[in-house]
Amino acid sequence: MTMLSALELARAQFGFTVSFHIIFPAITIGLxxxxxxxxxxxxxxxxxxYRDLYHFWSKIFAVNFGMGVVSGLVMAYQFxxxxxxxxxxxxxxxxxxxxxxxxxxxxLEAGFLGVMLFGWGRVSPRLHxxxxxxxxxxxxxxxxxILASNSWMQTPQGHAIVNGHVVPVDWxxxxxxxxxxxxxxxxxxxxxxxxxLMVGATGAWHLLKNxxxxxxxxxxxxxxxxxxIAMPLQVLVGDAHGLNTLEYQPTKLAAIEAHWxxxxxxxxxxxxxxxxxxxxxxxxxxxxxxxxASLILTHSWHGQIPALKDVSPSDRPNVTAVFWSxxxxxxxxxxxxxxxxxxxxxxxxxxxxxxxxxxxxxxxMGPMGLxxxxxxxxxxxxxxxxxxxxxxMRTTDAVSPHSFTTILTTFIVITLIYLGVFGSGxxxxxxxxxxxxxxxxxxxxxxxxxxxSLATHTPVASSSHQINTSTxxxxxxxxxxxxx
Numbered sequence: 001m002t003m004l005s006a007l008e009l010a011r012a013q014f015g016f017t018v019s020f021h022i023i024f025p026a027i028t029i030g031l032x033x034x035x036x037x038x039x040x041x042x043x044x045x046x047x048x049x050y051r052d053l054y055h056f057w058s059k060i061f062a063v064n065f066g067m068g069v070v071s072g073l074v075m076a077y078q079f080x081x082x083x084x085x086x087x088x089x090x091x092x093x094x095x096x097x098x099x100x101x102x103x104x105x106x107x108l109e110a111g112f113l114g115v116m117l118f119g120w121g122r123v124s125p126r127l128h129x130x131x132x133x134x135x136x137x138x139x140x141x142x143x144x145x146i147l148a149s150n151s152w153m154q155t156p157q158g159h160a161i162v163n164g165h166v167v168p169v170d171w172x173x174x175x176x177x178x179x180x181x182x183x184x185x186x187x188x189x190x191x192x193x194x195x196x197l198m199v200g201a202t203g204a205w206h207l208l209k210n211x212x213x214x215x216x217x218x219x220x221x222x223x224x225x226x227x228x229i230a231m232p233l234q235v236l237v238g239d240a241h242g243l244n245t246l247e248y249q250p251t252k253l254a255a256i257e258a259h260w261x262x263x264x265x266x267x268x269x270x271x272x273x274x275x276x277x278x279x280x281x282x283x284x285x286x287x288x289x290x291x292x293a294s295l296i297l298t299h300s301w302h303g304q305i306p307a308l309k310d311v312s313p314s315d316r317p318n319v320t321a322v323f324w325s326x327x328x329x330x331x332x333x334x335x336x337x338x339x340x341x342x343x344x345x346x347x348x349x350x351x352x353x354x355x356x357x358x359x360x361x362x363x364x365m366g367p368m369g370l371x372x373x374x375x376x377x378x379x380x381x382x383x384x385x386x387x388x389x390x391x392x393m394r395t396t397d398a399v400s401p402h403s404f405t406t407i408l409t410t411f412i413v414i415t416l417i418y419l420g421v422f423g424s425g426x427x428x429x430x431x432x433x434x435x436x437x438x439x440x441x442x443x444x445x446x447x448x449x450x451x452x453s454l455a456t457h458t459p460v461a462s463s464s465h466q467i468n469t470s471t472x473x474x475x476x477x478x479x480x481x482x483x484x
Contacts (some may be wrong), residue, residue, distance in 0.1 A: 001086075005404070006402060006404040007395070007396060007399050008009055009085070009404060009407045009408060009411060010082045010399050010400075010402070010407050011395070012334070012411070013082065013405070013407060013410065013411045013414065014075070014078055014083070015080070015381075016411075016414070016415065016418070017071070017074055017075045017078060017414065017418070018075055018377070018381075019374055019377075020418055020422055021068065021071040021072050021074075021075050021329045022070050022373065022374070022377060023370055023373075023374075024064050024067050024068030024071060024372055025068050025072070025139075025143070025146075025191075026187075026190065026191040026194050026195075026370070027064050027068075027191070027194060027195055027198065028061065028064055028065050028068050028139050029059065029139045029140065029143055029188060029191035029195075029318060030191045030192050030193075030194055030195025030196070030198075031057055031061040031064065031195055032061065032132075032135050032136035032139045033136045033192065033195075034053055034057060034142075034195055034199065034222075034328065035057060035058055035061060035131050035132055035136070035137075036129075036133050036135075036136040036137075037222075038050050038051075038054040038057070039051075039054050039128070039129050039132050040129065043125060043129060043346075044085075045320045046047070047077055048439065048440070050217045050218070051440055052215050052437045052438065052439055052440050053215050053218060053219065053437055055120075055437070056215070056229075056436070056437035056438070058116070058117060058183055059432060060432050060433060062117055063428065063429055063432070064429060065109075065113070066133075067400045067422055067425045070421075071418075074241055074414070079094075081387075081400065081402075081410075082399060082400050082402065082407065083212060083398050083399060083400060084397035084400040085397060085398050085399065085400065086194075086388055086389075086393065086399075088165070088235035089127075089164070089165055089166060089389070089397075089398070090153070090166045090389055090392075090393065092165065092166055092167055092168060093152060093159060093166055093168050094149050094152075094153075096168075096176075097148055097149040097152070097175070098145070098146075098149060100126075100145050101141075101142055101145035102144060102225065104141050104145070105138045105139070105141035105142035105145060106142065108134055108135075108137065108138035108141065109134075109135050109139065109142070111134075112130075112134040112135050112138070112218065113131075113135055115128065115131035115134050116128070116131045117134050118130060120467060134250050134297075141451050142231050143182060143184065143187060143188060143191075147180060147183050147184045148174075148175045148176075148177075148180055148184075150183070150396040151177050151179045151180040151183050151184075151386070152174055152175075152177050152180075152389075153388065153389050153390065154177075154179050154183070154248075154249065154384055154390055155177045155178040155179040155180075155248045155249070155390060156177065156389055156390060156391070156392055157170075157173045157174070157177050157178065157210050158170035158171065158172070158173025158174035158175075158177070159174065161252075161392075162327075166392070167387075177250060178244060178247075178375065179241075179244055179245070179249075180429065181239055182237065182241040182244050183241065183380075185237050186234070186237050186238060186241055187377075189230050189233055189234045189237060189423070190234065190369070190372070190373050190376065191224075191373075192226060192230050192292075193227065193230050193231065193234065193336060193369045193372075194228035194369035194370050194372075195226075195369075196222075196223040196227050196434075197223070197225075197227070197229065197336070197365055197366050197367075197368060197369040198366055198367075198369070199219050199222065199223040200219065200220055200223030200224060200227070200253050200362050200365075200366070201362055201363045201365065201366025201367075202219055202366070202433045202436075203216045203217065203218070203219030203220035203221075203223065204220055204358075204359040204360070204362040204363040205352055205363050205433075205434070206219075207220065207359055208359050208360065208363065209434065210357065213436075213437075215247040215436075215437040216436065217380075219322075219437075220352065220353065220359075221347075221352065221361070223471065224339075224340055224343035224344070224347070224352070226320050226454075227336055227337075227339060227340035227343070228340040228341070228343070231333065231336050231337045231340055234333065234339070235333070235337070237294070238476075242256075242296075242297065243297065246297055246305060248372065248390075249383070249384070249390060250305065250306035250324070251299070251306065251308070251311055251315060251316060251317070252317065252383035252384065253305060253306075253309055254305065254306055254308045254310075255308065255316065255317045255318075255319045255322040255383055256323060256326045256379065256383065257270075257271060257293055257305070257320055257323075258271050258276040258283050258319055258323045259271075259272055259293070259305060259307050259308060259309075259332055260282060260283070260307055260308045260309055260473075261307045261308070261309040261310075262304045262305075262307045262310075265302060266302075266370065267290065267294040267301060267302045267303070267304070268293040268294045268295075268297070268298075268304055268305055269288035269289055269290045269291065269292060269293055270288060270289045270293040270296065271283065271286060271287070271288040271290035271323075272287045272288060272289065272294075273285065273286070273287040274286040274287065274323070275320070276320045276323050277318040277320075278286075278316075278318065278319050278320060279311075282306070282310060293305070301377070315384050315386060316386075317383050317384070317385040318382055318385065318387070321378065321382050322378075322379055322382050322419055323381045325375045325376075325378035325379045325382070326375070326376075326379045327375045328371070328372065328375040329372045329375040329379060332369070332371060332372035332375070332457055333372060335365065335368065336365070336368070336369070336372075339362065339365060341387070342358060343358070343362075346358055385477070
């Protein structure tokens with residue numbers, strides 16, 4: 001076995017930390033919007049099930065948010081430690097973009113997060129809902145700046161090279177680079193899908209335990225509606241993103257399709273299964289559909305795309321890794337689409353909450369959105385290789401001059417810390433989800449009821465009125481006919 005070089009080890013270390021980190025922002029983005037919807041429905045409908053779900057998921061959101069911040073700090077430090085030459089070369093663009101993220105999104109989130117988490121019953125319902133919405137908007141703004149920075153590394157523009165350094169000359173072009181709109185929308189929808197699968201799996205778990213409460217049914221129902229709406233949109237956005245990649249990063253697309261060479265007049269097949277051989281420059285065990293890649297990518301029967309052999313082997317990514325990570329992402333996406341259609345059929349037959357096979361599959365699909373998310377990022381980042389800034393700076397020129405032993409030592413330390421800290425955090429999140437939502441009660445503060453209605457904008461109740469706990473709860477375990 002060939003020993004890894006210091007460069008490969010530095011790449012593996014960054015890949016490890018970013019894979020841990022990306023999970024938490026994705027869930028944060030999805031849960032923040034979900035909480036805004038839940039609180040809005042609570043204010044509108046005055047149904048305590050939405051209030052109880054809000055408090056249940058807000059606790060999970062808080063823990064996840066904290067882990068996302070900490071893991072992001074570690075990743076940011078690696079730009080200066082392991083990738084010093086990259087920071088020197090492109091820091092005048094990536095530095096300000098990350099600073100904008102802190103000055104806008106992070107301050108917005110931090111400013112309203114305390115009100116959102118601790119202001120229930122202490123501020124007016126309108127102000128609390130406003131804080132929740134601001135936190136949700138903050139997560140989307142954060143994603144915007146991060147994706148702007150990363151997309152510029154994929155499709156750089158709006159800059160000049162002065163004395164071996166990148167200098168921004170048009171910030172509008174830097175931010176709104178060619179791949180940015182597609183990648184931002186693709187990432188946000190992916191975050192919503194990940195969160196919906198997690199929420200749906202939680203509801204399915206408790207329904208499998210015969211806890212047929214309204215909150216558990218609502219979790220499953222709302223999750224399935226989100227999957228049904230978001231997954232077809234993701235397919236359309238993914239197709240548009242693929243066409244953008246064909247235009248600006250053709251070698252990456254050739255690696256995704258494992259397309260080695262063009263022959264005159266021959267169409268490009270869509271390869272469903274193969275084992276690409278980087279050294280032999282061919283595919284083994286290939287199973288493909290003739291002409292389909294031409295139709296999808298060029299909208300013509302005999303259209304061709306750039307092939308891997310059109311560029312030097314030193315300019316190609318690892319085709320095997322890119323090919324399979326893309327298919328894992330797409331394969332899981334198709335499973336999500338089938339799950340949402342299955343749920344629609346069960347809903348039509350009034351069997352959504354009773355079909356135990358469906359509930360079991362929904363539960364096991366819970367983490368699959370995150371797996372697809374990671375596979376998509378592997379496709380994106382490994383497909384860019386051997387460039388750290390596409391066409392401008394190679395990864396070999398970006399790494400800091402550390403020894404193999406130094407990087408290996410820090411890698412081991414980071415791995416142990418991450419597995420200990422974030423492993424415990426993830427385990428705690430799973431335990432919190434396993435407890436399930438309960439009726440919200442507080443001994444030291446009143447339960448706020450809405451002073452206004454989103455539907456009529458007229459007063460409906462006083463926040464000083466206490467909920468009569470002697471009335472029957474709407475979480476009756478025997479309620480089998482409830483259909484949110």
